[in-house]
């Protein structure tokens with residue numbers, strides 16, 4: 285199967301043709317010979333397809349069939365959103381609400397949710413994704429026994445309970461095809477799913493969606509436990525994911541033991557680090573167990589200045605999500621001491637210090653659109669217009685680069701549009717300089733994975 289993309293800009297050179305054969309770039313040059321399938325690039329830039337280095341695919345798929353709390357800032361608005369959601373479903377049905385934060389209506393409890401939804405099985409997820417709060421009907425529907433350690437029946441709270449909830453609720457998994465299509469529209473050709481809950485069953489479902497073309501992007505999967513790669517390469521096995529919770533940090537020796545366990549599986553380690561305390565513990569654990577290229581700090585939500593040298597010395601990559609500055613910046617500014625604001629979701633200072641940085645969405649907890657992440661990395665402004673850590677701003681070309689690395693080496697191996705490379709490509713509707721002046725996914729004209737338009 286061959287395809288020629290005519291008249292594109294490649295790495296700053298305009299007017300080139302790119303011929304693709306057997307899923308790879310076969311030739312780049314001027315006025316290449318005619319072939320059966322051709323795409324007119326109209327002078328647009330042809331860049332490597334984007335990689336989202338940290339995403340949660342099932343979470344993103346589930347969001348499509350949930351109630352979200354965007355725009356909710358008060359208890360009365362929260363109540364109104366729940367009322368509208370329950371009114372749309374028959375009594376006894378499950379209602380799933382995503383994106384809660386205490387600033388909306390305080391600490392949620394089972395009783396508070398009973399008052400809001402007395403006839404439905406209601407569950408509300410905290411914005412961090414680590415906590416669900418259930419009403420009494422929802423709790424009763426889960427049955428008794430085998431309670432996971434994070435479940436508090438009295439308050440209706442369940443920490444890190446997604447896997448257990450899934451087995452108890454038993455609903456059909458949400459479809460992945462809309463997620464694959466949406467990400468393809470953004471020019472995304474590779475995904476690293478960072479879910480700690482991924483087991484053989486979940487990985488099998490993602491692999492099946494990939495084989496069926498529903499999720500055409502190349503997949504790398506993290507997991508909390510062991511995971512085997514399928515022989516057909518439907519996904520690659522990524523780092524072992526370690527989750528830390530500030531309310532129950534694990535013991536340093538236990539942490540170092542988990543790193544050793546990952547090494548025994550031949551895998552790197554990716555640690556969820558949002559707070560300064562989580563980062564300090566992670567640096568200590570990597571210091572103890574040893575670290576190297578491929579080990580990752582996910583989020584790097586707060587990085588105090590004195591941690592930067594340690595990150596660099598340990599060879600850790602920071603996988604950041606600049607879109608949080610835009611989407612949650614106003615709340616951060618209200619809840620974080622002014623002198624700590626520059627520590628939030630650092631980017632420029634890490635790159636300047638030689639710390640590898642990669643870009644990602646953490647969708648569904650922030651937008652899955654990488655172009656909004658690029659814009660946020662450049663602007664460093666909250667939705668309300670506050671400037672946050674402007675010293676961490678990077679130019680748009682640098683921000684785009686955060687999404688162009690090989691998924692196996694985020695922050696370390698920039699992919700290129702060159703002969704012999706896989707034809708995982710993003711065609712833009714204008715030269716790169718013009719697109720980067722106002723980054724937007726609307727500038728994506730076509731996305732190809734292994735040479736096939738998706």
Ligand SMILES: [Zn+2]
Nearest residue numbers: 338340478646
């Ligand atoms: Zn995440």
